[in-house]
Amino acid sequence: MGNVVLKDVSKTYGGTVNVLNDIDLQITAGELIVFVGPSGCGKSTLLRMIAGLEKITGGTLEIDGQRMNDVPPAQRGIAMVFQSYALYPHMTVRDNMAFALKLAKKSKEEINEAVEEAARKLQLTDYLDRLPKALSGGQRQRVAIGRSIVRDPKIYLFDEPLSNLDAALRVATRIEIARLKEEMPDRTMIYVTHDQVEAMTLADRIVVLANKGIAQVGSPLELYERPQNEMVATFIGSPAMNLLPGKITGTGAQTEISLDDGGKAVSHVQTEASDMGKTVNIGVRPEHLEATDGEGLFTGRVDITEALGEVTLLYFETVGTDPALIAKLPGVHKDRRGQKVTMTAAPEHVHVFHEGQSLLYR
Amino acid sequence: MAPALQGLLTIVIGISVCVGYFFGSNLLLDMLFPPRGPKAGRNTNIANLIRPWLFLFPALFALGLYLMYPVVETLRLSLTDRIPGGGYQWTGLSNYTQMFQEPKFWEAMGNNLLWLLVVPGMATIFGLLAAQLTDRIAWGSIAKSIIFMPMAISFVGAAVIWKLVYDARPEGQDQIGILNALVVWFGGTPETWLTLPFWNNFFLMVVLIWIQSGFAMVILSAALRGIPEETVEAAIIDGANPMQIFFKIKVPQIRSTIMVVWTTITVIVLKIFDIVFAMTNGQWGTQVLANYMYDKLFIARDWGVGSASAIVIMVLVLPILVWNVRNARREMS
Structure with missing residues (x-):
């Protein structure tokens, strides 16, 4: 067991400062769910409310059907791993x-057994008699995880557990957490991070928090392929999705949009006749843009190129659209710098947002 | 010249001399080893070796003159006796043997030990309690200010205040001491508290505890604030109750600060003088070492034994002081 249900949960500080509003969320036992969002969106606060470290000022929290x-x-029935490890020094x-x-x-034998078992799982057996200050960052975080494991909770809460580790260790510990989850398929894990790579790789489902509420809940690929709104569209994926303003000029099984900067776009998103003429933003991910000799979404001069080896990022000169449009092309394309390039994208990769909301969902 | 003007002039001259010394000596150093020319690198290195000593010199000089010299001189005096009519003679350890045979000295030693056992511990405990209890309440900072306030009162001032608390009037008269007033109100008979043998020591200790608790509270409060909040939250999730959080999570984390506070108060206790001098002057079995020393030096005018007792106090304080400094250093690193 380990079902978590949030009903209309909200958080207000001092009766006036509202940080979270009407959060509705059902987490099923055995899920690894990740809260992401820009800093200050309240993701840690939400986790701390589930933990009981912050008072819930509105709505109810239920764990396995019991009001908590x-x-x-x-x-x-929870255990928590903190960003700063929070080991007792x-x-x-x-x-x-x-x-x-x-x-x-608990009895001495029981404690010993649990500790040894957790230490074995986390390769900490050789360090059991050391003080935290004699451990490296990665080892400290493993101890913090071990401290949770020994209690065998129904629900694990992780509050940005990898943020204090360096890049290489972050990847290693991330994989370790994924393995841990696999060993305990019936345990629920709720994981807060601002790192979307962690979110994409670990999560069964991702909860994107923004503007005091939930922007979208879904599997990582769902969020990537079918973002519900511009917020999620630009937050998930790196570099962020390009947004181009325009008007709907053709509706039906496919939607035609004429863009304000002169380009034309075709999207796989279905629209109705009543949508004709609506102002929209189309969204195209940098990795879905490709150079073309014919008509495209936009034509621009390449301002900067960043060759990463496997891919090259092209930053286009901005003509009023801010931030800069970015394309991610496979291979090395340093010679594109300064050139005028026309970019296009396949209809299935063109998203359409009206007033910030995707037309896919309605 | 008006005294105020004299004072002002002294201050101005003093500061000018200080500024002039630092400025002038550094200028001279730079002239002797100019950081330019063909030997610029070597000169800079030499100047950098010498420069710290230019800054240290005034402090070292003052410490030597006002601290080291008196120690040596006191040691010399403790080994000599004054010859009536002028001069002195070496007497070896006779001052010490004479002192060790005096019951009053052993009374002072015993009382100092008693002070040592009670005051640092009680002041630290009260300080820790006050620091923890005032931490989370809205009017905590006001409470802290009030508890800290006795620190601003001189020991003699505090002694006078508490002398009034313990004041005793003959039976039947109105009691102006609050302790006796309370005793009478509850139907007891007034007591001259400061003459009660043995117990009067504790009435004197209360004064120092009252003063030092504020000091302990301020230091320990800062240390408590320095404890990472997450360790406390982790303990809450681990199921610790407030008592367990305090004793098993918080106190162990500030242990070294507690030791620094405890030893600092211990040193103050070993030197305690003003309170005893102002309240009982060592009568009725309340003598302590520092007051014993004062009695010998300035009342009996016995340099030898007075200096010997001063050396005894120093020998007792020294190890604690060394330990305290070490602790404080470890705390800082």
């Missing part, structure tokens, strides 16, 4: 992991 709003953190690795079990008055 006023249940103390230790009795919610005066205790050895063993004592850090055993602390919760000692408080729960």
